[in-house]
Structures are given as C-alpha cells and as structure tokens.
Amino acid sequence: ETGVTQTPRHLVMGMTNKKSLKCEQHLGHNAMYWYKQSAKKPLELMFVYNFKEQTENNSVPSRFSPECPNSSHLFLHLHTLQPEDSALYLCASSLGDGLNTEAFFGQGTRLTVV
C-alpha cells in the first residue's frame, strides 16, 4: 500500500466510448503525475501537476485530457481512443517540485481499447 489509489484497476472500452481514470492520494503531496507503461517501452511521462497547475504535457494527444481539481485528486479523461492506447496507466505523487524526492506510484489501471 503506497498511499496512492487508482480506480478502476481494469478497464475495457470501445473506441467511441468516454471514460475516466481516477487517482487519489492523501500523503500531503503537491505534485501528481500520469505515466503510460506499454510493453517493451520505457515508462512515458504524460502529464505533471504541481499545486493543481499543469506544468508539463509531454506531447500527449488531445484524446487524453487530465484534470486536477485539488492536490489530492487527479483524473485522466479518455475519449475516442485507439487500440494502440491500450497500456497500464500509472499515477504517481511526490512532495513537490522535482522528482528528486521519492515518487509514490499507484497500482495502475490496465486499459484495453477494443
């Protein structure tokens, strides 16, 4: 148990569906992150939020839309995804600016796009 909770753990969606991934942490952290983990590839940083403000968007397609209503919650809204978007989506949090302090990861959401 890392203190970062992701729901759902598994999600199957069609290419025309709209769904959302949720991440929650009560560690008092101010930075939250979305990563994409695909087979045989390094983890890809997608988005970074610091104090609810988006500080990094790593050229992610607009079919992925993040939302950070407060420092404890992070969402990833999904719409019109492609089969190649199937992956494990990991949320992480850390104290604040910079990941030179420990990042805590959730268990991930396994997304399958059909």
Added chain:
Amino acid sequence: AQSVTQLDSQVPVFEEAPVELRCNYSSSVSVYLFWYVQYPNQGLQLLLKYLSGSTLVKGINGFEAEFNKSQTSFHLRKPSVHISDTAEYFCAVSLQTGANNLFFGTGTRLTVIP
C-alpha cells in the same frame, strides 16, 4: 538530452545466488538516481535512491546500488536472491535542475529459479 539504458531485458538467476542488474545513464547535467521494483499487477515501488553523499546506497529487501560517476552507472546488486525477488526492475534518473521529470529505462525482468 538524457537517457537511461538497461542492457539486460531478462536476467534469470538461481535462488540464493548473487545478482547484478546493470544501469547506465547519460545526461548533460547532474542527476539523481533511483531503482524501482514492479511486482506483477502492481505499481512501482522505490527500492533505493542516490541523491548525494556515499556512492554506495542500501535499499529495501537487501538490495544495494553503487553510483559510479566516471562510468555513469548505477548498478543494482543483491548477494543472495529469493523467489520473492522475481519482478521487473526499473532504473530511473531525474535532473538536479529540479525539472518534474523522471526518466526510466526499459526495465529488467529478474526471474529467480528455485
């Protein structure tokens, strides 16, 4: 630009034998170094980290790593592995400039054979 290389994608080792998982990095600025472990269907968990000071870092579960600046390496070692160490291991770096980005290697799958 910075990158992390984990040359061995898979490392099989017999139980109670020693193991070394290799990690090399390249960066034009100073970095912090991390090793994470991922058990099946789980998120990433921090094993150990190097921020400054002694180049030999001890982590959880009996793992240790040594930072070698001249060789730009941060190899992970354990003198005697257990079945429970079977997992995916990721090396990562973050820039000391404080940027919110953690660069991961492609991972090494450690399989401990009974």
